[in-house]
Amino acid sequence: MINIIIYTVVTLSVLGLLLALVLFLIARKFKVEEDPRIDQIEAIMPGANCGGCGFAGCRAFSENVVKATSLDGFFCPVGGNEVMKKVAATMGYAVEENVPKIAVVRCNGTCEARPKTSVYDGISSCKVIKTLYQGDTGCKYGCFGQGDCVEACVFNALKMNTETGLPEVNEDNCVACGACVKACPQGIIELRNKGMKNRRVYVACMNQDKGGVARKACANACIGCKKCEQVCPFDAIKVENFLSYIDYDKCRLCRKCVDVCPTGAILTDNFPLKKKLEINHAEVNPIGVNHAEVKSIAIKQESKKMEA
Amino acid sequence: MKTFRMGGVHPHDDKISKNATIEIFPPLDKAYISMSQHIGAPAKPIVKVGDYVKVGQLIGEKAGFISANIHSSVSGTVTAIKPYADLAGKMVNTIFIDVEGDEWEEKIDRSPELAKEIRFNKEEIIKRIEECGIVGMGGASFPTNVKLSPPPGKIAEFLIINGVECEPYLTSDYRMMMEYPDEILVGASILMKALDVKKGFIAIEENKREAIELLKSKQEDYPGIKIVPLKKKYPQGGEKQLIDAVVGRQVPSKGLPIDAGAVVQNCATAFAVYEAVQKHKPLFEGVITITGLHAPAQKNYKLRVGTPLEKVAEYAGGIPDSVAKLISGGPMMGKAIFNMSAASVKSSSSILMFTKEETIRKEESNCIRCGKCIEACPMGLEPYMLYKLAKTKDYDQLEKDLVYDCIECGCCLYTCPANIPLLDLIRVAKSDVMGIIKSRPKK
């Protein structure tokens, strides 16, 4: 009986050792010579394999960095400046600090503000709606609300708000990889500077129709009245094709434009609540809406953004 | 009875408007003539604001090889040339005309007698077809003169006239065959002469027995033309399926009908060719069917291009409150109408009225791998697999699985018991893959 056990143990051990030796020899013989720095850099990378850098994963990024002569054009949006500094140190190159960015949804056509003009029945895909027709509202530039961007985001930074029908960005999770920008067939999402103290001012509208047409389709539309362009002291605003655009590099967050906009198309993120702000809105709004309603909607918008 | 070999579904044919004889639509007071009524480059307007135009006058010149001329369908003064929304809301360049009277170009022969003798030769026929802006009236609107000039090396052996009208509800082609049988037969002979072929077939589905009898009774007078009844099955009217059924040849994958030696033309196109060649009448009219189980009346109108669709619906009895969807074309491949103030174009074939219950999509559930989509696909593809690959954007495998052969007939989505939106996603994947293929550098 004991013989059997001894024989078994010995046979299996010898077999195991032999096979291990074979594996070792094969690994040595067929080893691919690689620059050791590729492994070093890959270890620094966050390992999200999101493709935000433009390469097919963190390993591909590392391989390309090692091949290149400088760090121009290489930036890992997930790791950010910290990781890039470490990569620069490993390679012995210089690296510039990138301004942190975040995805911004430039449409405020909520279900309340933008009435539906048709009923869309079919697969829930923004891309498909774009090929079919102009969308189920009067604004053909606005968000379709089917969530292609939410599906594209691998960092869980976008969520569809079912009340407003628009996607909302989670500022803690967004790494500005650009996947949502590519996924949106309307080009609504933009990577903008995160801004000082995480604050931003932007025009939440993409509508290039004439003012009257735009306003009829959506109560929050930009009508191209140019009041914002005139009032901006830093020359950061340009109105073209009946649509205003704020340059995020020039904007100093003074919010003079927000005060003068008659439709409330310019939105702000993460500013503290200003009571004066709401009263200005209601005074200037030409449609004569119930002041209390406008104020409460504005407060709700501001507080939602604070919570997100 | 002949039919195509693979796939197909059997929707109820609902030809409830088949006895509505063609009525002439009353004169308009404003016409909106689009410059994009065909596949290819939009026509270039050659009139200016303030010009007076006559019926049949050339107002838009073809811009390129694959393009077509556009003629005015009314007489009156041009008031504007600017973008105007089509039925999907897309802006297309349009000529706005305020109608004054009904003055026709002198060269158009308006006599009703049948002109049987074909006086032109092949080149002159094709030139006349090009001049009169004839495009395919089956829905695709491909310029006919281009189809009649096969590229060098490809020879046409047969002409097939598509009188199949396999889509449910549509009856405009049937009414044309019943009311203008001789004109269509002469038109078919003209096309045969233009293509230099000896054999022509007119294919008609078996549910149009009266049309089959009527045309069969006349076919001896037209040498070389044979009437072919076909089994009722959708999509019998698809070019590739038609050629397979009538002559037994399958158009090769990625190929065109001319690769199988056949040229297919709709019967309404044959009628337009007759009018163009024998009566020098350009294409500015077509038959449109107003139908639907809840439509106020079943009508077939002879309509001039440029008529706002809402006017047509109004004249036919209005749109009932229960109607929730309007379709231009058939229920299997037609387009849902978003903008009713859009104007009719050459290939406008119908306005279908559907209630919500008749058309709303049911809730999607898991694929049960029943294989009905594979049985139904007339091109021998595997829609369930293409759908999965489209979801994961696996373009390489999509190309290997021949997604570009899809004819977008809708049989897969029609038959799927789990209500999966197969064709919606396959369509998008197909255009992505074709874009990738086209952008490859040529070897």
Place this chain on the structure above:
Amino acid sequence: MKNFIISQAPHIHSDNTTRKLMRDVIIALLPAALVSVYFMGFPVLYMILISIGSAVLFEYLIKKFVMKTKPTVNDLSAVVTGLLLGLNLPPATPLWVVIIGSFVAIAIAKMTFGGLGQNIWNPALVGRVFLLISFPVFLTNWSYDIPSWISSVDAFSGATPLGLIKEGLAGGSSVQDLIAANPQLSNSQMFLAKSGGSAGEVSAIALILGFIYLLIRKVIKPHITLSILVTVFVFSGIFWLSDPTQYMDPIFNLLSGGLLLGSIFMATDYVTSPMNPKAQIVYGVGIGVLTVLIRLFGSYPEGVSFAILIMNSIVPLLNKYMKPKRFGRVK
């Protein structure tokens, strides 16, 4: 201006639904179920009802509380699984065993893969085979109380025909001796339902009626069933011709065991069978060959369940490499 509905073409849909297909399968199984209740009594009815009820309950609970999605018991697929499992078990199986089988079939063989349409192996067969391996005594006990209205008698207690043959041949008797000793082994008896077996095996006529119903309603195509039956017939026929004393004739093989039930209802299950006609024929041939091999040379008297499960494993491969004929491709 009214808001119209806008969608992609096609704008109409056939009235095929998953529920209708499943309902047709249930209707096709009713003749066999009714015949078995008639010949074997109410215990079979209770067994079938418990099987169906527990299958539906498990699916509902798992979908609602574990997967946290909307329960889809409406599509009747759990009912079909429960019914097939019930018909596959011996008539005197204790009900708690049936419930365990139902749990394995639904929770393990279907839900863990993701629910309807995602499983690789036929759930009812997985349940049955699990019970066969875990409770061999219950699952091979074919005797039961004969209902009082049946007077034709002693045909019903004891082993199934295949069991009798296997044991008999192992014991040394030849085929002819066995048939002479046991009248229920004659083909005519088996066709009409006078032999033992699981609840669903008893009547060939009832099963064939169900098959015809499914064909008429276009629920299944004949490829899989016919290729299995033809293969079994031919393959077992070859053995029979070589030595008629040791092997049963092909008709016996067709009518015995769960072959008819398996080939008509289990092998043709949509989810676990191939989708392309060529692949379906290869699948059927494979099942036929394996069934005969297990019956003749394996230690189990019955091979259909194992054969189907083995072939289920290679279905994805068959689907991948045996594509349907394409339009316009020259071979």
